[in-house]
Structures are given as C-alpha cells and as structure tokens.
Amino acid sequence: MTATIVIKKGREKPIAQQHPWIFSGAIEKLQGNPAPGDIVTVVSYDNRFLARGYWNPKSQIQVRILTWQDEPIDEGWWRRILARAVAGRAILNTHIERDGAAAAYRLVNAESDYLPGLIVDRYDKWLVVQSLTLGIEVRKPMIAALLAELLKPAGIYERSDVDVRGKEGLKAAVGRLEGESPPALIPIEETSHFYVDVMNGHKTGFYLDQRENRRILFDLINQDISGECRLLNLFSYTGGFGLTGLAAGGVHAVNVDSSLDALELAEKSIQLNSFREQQHGESWEFIQADAFDYLHDALDRREQFDIVVCDPPKFAHNKQQVERAARGYKDLNLNAFKLIKSGGYLITFSCSGAISADLFQKIVFGALADTGRQAQILRHLGPGDDHPAALTFPEGSYLKGLLLRVY
Numbered sequence: 001m002t003a004t005i006v007i008k009k010g011r012e013k014p015i016a017q018q019h020p021w022i023f024s025g026a027i028e029k030l031q032g033n034p035a036p037g038d039i040v041t042v043v044s045y046d047n048r049f050l051a052r053g054y055w056n057p058k059s060q061i062q063v064r065i066l067t068w069q070d071e072p073i074d075e076g077w078w079r080r081i082l083a084r085a086v087a088g089r090a091i092l093n094t095h096i097e098r099d100g101a102a103a104a105y106r107l108v109n110a111e112s113d114y115l116p117g118l119i120v121d122r123y124d125k126w127l128v129v130q131s132l133t134l135g136i137e138v139r140k141p142m143i144a145a146l147l148a149e150l151l152k153p154a155g156i157y158e159r160s161d162v163d164v165r166g167k168e169g170l171k172a173a174v175g176r177l178e179g180e181s182p183p184a185l186i187p188i189e190e191t192s193h194f195y196v197d198v199m200n201g202h203k204t205g206f207y208l209d210q211r212e213n214r215r216i217l218f219d220l221i222n223q224d225i226s227g228e229c230r231l232l233n234l235f236s237y238t239g240g241f242g243l244t245g246l247a248a249g250g251v252h253a254v255n256v257d258s259s260l261d262a263l264e265l266a267e268k269s270i271q272l273n274s275f276r277e278q279q280h281g282e283s284w285e286f287i288q289a290d291a292f293d294y295l296h297d298a299l300d301r302r303e304q305f306d307i308v309v310c311d312p313p314k315f316a317h318n319k320q321q322v323e324r325a326a327r328g329y330k331d332l333n334l335n336a337f338k339l340i341k342s343g344g345y346l347i348t349f350s351c352s353g354a355i356s357a358d359l360f361q362k363i364v365f366g367a368l369a370d371t372g373r374q375a376q377i378l379r380h381l382g383p384g385d386d387h388p389a390a391l392t393f394p395e396g397s398y399l400k401g402l403l404l405r406v407y
Ligand code: SAH
Pocket: 206, 207, 210, 234, 235, 236, 237, 238, 239, 240, 241, 256, 257, 258, 259, 262, 289, 290, 291, 292, 311, 312, 313
C-alpha cells in the first residue's frame, strides 16, 4: 500500500490540469508512513484519485507527479516512460545522426518529458545524467540500468552538481554510473565540431538547448551575408556560436567570455575543424573580458559587426530580480544594436525563466528605441525539439530569443 496525500479543498485544480508540482501549502494531510522519495497516491479532500508521484518532505515541492492515471509506478513504468522520451527523439536522430556522426542532444528533459527531476543528455557514445530531486536520487541505480539497457551507451556519467539539489536536501554527486568513464574531452559534431568537457563544463558540458539556433546562424551566414562577415559572439562559453559561424565560411569571429577555461576549450575545438586551414579567410579571436566592458570599449573604438550574438547567463533567478535583470538586458542590447552595421543582425537571448518572451521583447524594444535604429523580428527563437516543453508546465520554457535585422 502506498501512502496517501490528501489535497486541501479547492486546491486540486492545478493537479487536475496536470501541473506536476504539489507545494506543501496545498496539502491537507498525509496518511501512512512513507520514506522520503517513496511513491504516494494523491487524492482530493473527498478521497477521489488525482495522481501518483514521489514524495520529499524536505522540499517545498512535496510531491512531483509521475502519472495522473491510477496505475502502479514500478520498474515497468519507468522503462516505458524512458523509452517514450527516447522515441520522441527519433525524427531528430535521422536528421542529425548522418553516417554515425558523433551526435549530441537531450534525451530526457525532466518535467517536460513527464520525468520530473531527471535530465539525460547524449554526447556521442556517452550519456550524462543529472538527478535534481530525491525521488530520482533514490532510483538512480535502476534508472541508470534502464538507460544502459535501452540505449547501450559506452558509459553513463553523472553531473548532479547543481544548486537546486540543496532544496531537496541533497549534496552534489558526480562520477561514473555505468560502463566506461568518458574521456576528458568528447568530440561532437554539428555544422562545426566541438570538444565537450562533460566532467567540468557547464550543465552537462554543453549548451545543447542552443543547437537549433546555431544551425539558424549557420544558414543566415550562408544565405544572407556575402563577402567577409564580422561576427561578435558575446558570452561565447566554449565557442558554440563562434565556431558555427566559422564553419559557415568567410567569417571573422570575435568570442568574448569572462571564463578563461571556456575560451581555452573553444580554442582547442578549432583544431577539430577544417576552417583551421582558413580556406575562406576565416579568422578568430578569443577575448577574456566582461561583456559589458567589452561593448563599451568596442563602441569607443567604433567597431562594427555584421552579426552580434548575445547569450548571457541567467540574470533573474526569481521575480524579485526581474527589474535589475531587465536593466542588464537593456544595457547589453542597447550597446549591441549600436555595433551592428545597417542591414546586419542581432541574435539575442534570455534564459531567465522569470522573464517571459513578451517581457524580453519589450526590453529589447526599449533598447532599440534609445538608439533610433530600426529592427525587424525575423524569428522568435527557443530551444530545439530535443528540449520539448510540456504545455502544462510553463516553468520549463526558460530560453527565449529574437533574430532581428537591424537598419
Ligand atoms: N552562448 C554559449 C552559452 C553562454 S553561457 C553557448 O551557446 O555555448 C553564459 C556564459 O557567460 C558563460 O560561459 C560565462 O562564463 C559567461 N559570463 C558570465 N558573466 C559574464 C560577463 N559579465 N561577461 C562575459 N562573460 C560572462
């Protein structure tokens, strides 16, 4: 018998609408004696079945829902839902996995794949797992074994070293879970090739959520820019957008980041690519600097670029930080606009969940208005289709961006 969570009268609506989180404030009482991480059955005040999920009394989100059907959550359930998430990437595989290329993409996107707290990314032959909650943590060996059975990777590595685990009462956990340890650097292939440091890099090693936007940049340079293209890649990390630009040909890419480690890895990745032979006059710079300072200096030097990519880290971690974050985004975009040649492009992002796509567009509009320039939205940008967003879980849609043509 699983324990039962009884929901307060009038608080069942979000659960019935399939939002996966139940906060402690919505709970009337707990019946039974579950261990932290155990499966609980969620019922209404008048004892109607609502959902089933895993329980963590230490977290403000006391229950994360796994199913809204009255079904057992056993190993067969986990196998089925993991297989469903993986199958959801099948179209993508045929698209990017030409000739056994060393593909990299997300296989399991947590709540948005109806597997709360679990992230699984693929880098060539390896899987990298992030366990964000206690409910996943206590099932980690089973989940790793199921992933090994399903996908037959060379190895599974864990990168559960994120701050949110603290809210679940968990410490960081890093290391090999199954099979071989990955090499220190895994080469992966998109339009450009990259080294990924899955042991020390951000997230699970690479910004997989920008994969489709890198492709959009590649196409833009190929289709719309003739002659030499000056590309400014602000917040470059390991060179995702910069090296993609170089792969398109004829590009001078200026990559700016405050992290020397990230820039050094970007520079190493140059060696994996044909543009190191500079067949079409490609050239590159890696500049360790604060992006805000770099922009001011570049304006003083009257530099001009055909394309500016601006992909800063999360500025707003909660609602209280939105105003300050908005000033940061405005300042960046204002100066970015000023550096763009007439007819050039700005590709600008925010990965702050607390800032909606609408608000972000308003901030960028405010920046534009201060410059007196003109800009057209060519595309609204978001993550690729390996990062699906459950319609019932808006919290999962953090990345938004705009592709703008600037006059
Ligand atoms: N565009 C990258 C991801 C960017 S992540 C990609 O597609 O791979 C954000 C990056 O901003 C990190 O690499 C971090 O080191 C860098 N960063 C954070 N604050 C910065 C600042 N003030 N100036 C420059 N870089 C900064």
